[in-house]
Amino acid sequence: MATNPSWILRSHPSAMPTTENWALEDRPVPEASDGELLVKTLWLSVDPYMRGRISPAKNYAAGFKLGDLMLGGGVGEVISSGSSDFSPGQIVMSDYFGWQPFTVVPASSAKLVATTDAPMQAALSYLGMPGLTAYFSLLKTARPKQGETVLISAASGAVGQIAGQIARIKGLDPVAVAGTDEKLEWCKALGYRAGVNHRTSADLVADVTAACPNGVDVFIDNTAGPIHDAAMLNLNAFGRVVVVGTIALADRFDQPDIGVRHLRRTLITRARIEGFLLDDHASEYETALAD
Template sequence: MAKNPSWILKSYATGMPSPDNWVLEDLSMPEVGDGELLIKTMWLSVDPYMRGRISPAKNYAAGIPLGGLMTGGGIGEVVVSNSPDFQQGDVVISDYFGWQAFTTVPVASAKIVDTKQAPVQAALSYLGMPGLTAYFSLLKTGAAKEGETVLISAASGAVGQIAGQIARIKGFDPVAIAGTDAKVEWCKELGYRTGINHRTSTDLVADVAAACPNGVDVFLDNTAGPIHDAAMLNLNTFGRVAVVGTIALADKFDQPDVGLRHLRQTLITRARIEGFLLDDFEADYDAALVDLSSWYEQGVLQTREDVAQGIEAAPYAFVRMLKGENFGKQLVEL
């Protein structure tokens, strides 16, 4: 048995990534340096932004060099601490977990997880990056107002399922776009007024128009691609578009994003299109988590998880998430 099975990036993906882009190596237990924690990994998160980490192209997330250890968000138990702020047995979250059974993370990146508040993995979902992304992209970047129609792509995913529920709680009119009929039905259970299966749609522009008879006021774009085009052609005057993710481009990450040009549409509608990065809202995380926690405790916020088992599953879970095959927040449990 491997001492510390670890996923190493073997090659950059030129199209849709494949598990063959990584190799599982048998590494020794990591040495714990100054200002580091040795962690036994419990949960790993795989997220769309990590597509940029396995490309040599410039990106907002730091890239992984060939031969380097794959990293991402994770939760685990402290085995060795080189900090008085963390003790052996503490459960912590960090964005710098290696894809390995035992990993080291910088103390500055680690935060203790309240294991009594909610299931531990919630810190990687609705009480973590996806929940905060949904909260700020909808309420701050999208600046949605009561009664406005909010169109959300990847609506059953980690961010979309939370955004739709926040929209319902706040009195907005949420409309889902998802990739299967089952996902659309799940979105309706969460409080979306209606939904569209973009994979079976033969005229996405017309389907968005039918689902949003009063037009689209706010579009949370988690995908890019043809869904973005359909939303833009239904956008109301002074509409807002929050570009949260581009997962539809995962198989052509290093290629130009070719499609309709919406300059005339943007001019006529005076729309605002703004890129969204969660780090820009760090000062307000605590206030947002109070809301998210309260909604969870009240029973008005729920989530669905798609859990893969074992460190061996990590790249497979990542690729299936990029392909939209997951149903809910994609996690890997060790």
């Protein structure tokens, strides 16, 4: 029996997850039945949405139970195939890779990964979920107009780094919020015009004002938290806020988020604040990847 060391959820974290929340267990290499693929894991993606899946709280993605194998997006090589659509040696992407060397995934969840145009792991980043999230949240949900200022939090993250580049390509004025000066420098190299370091800022509202002298027209909110306040207080009339993530709340995931509520500001600016989940846009992935 070949070993297949596998990460198993042992406890639900109550604040920030630690390695104590998982156990590494040796499991047998599984076999693919009809409609399944046995894949060898080459790349795994650890994404913010997983924080919700390891919480017992109700969420948009079904949660893991204690003792469950951790699953997530991955890219791997087909070792054996129970589907006429795939054959051994092909590289595929699926959202159901186990955190283990050898996994069985449903063939229906797998997509062939082209390895000629980009590194295969791009299927987990700019050609995959984060890239599509950036594309649809910015262009479809926020509906920016030419020249508008787009503030993006977690700007150097998987979604933000793509959103800033899309904003630049589409003739918008992207401004980054990130947690180190190095990240901000990198953001500028990618196309962001300006940036705000939310960790060293003494006055986040004023720093966003300085970085966005024409105000904020669109805010791609990957974080919630104090950056959300700074964006709301700089929001122009008819501003749009797309709530893509709430990673600033990761250490208090099971507690309500207490803070300033911007309902009057929402009224006064006639802002539109909209929650975003990528799955809602699945029918348009191909159009987006072609754009």
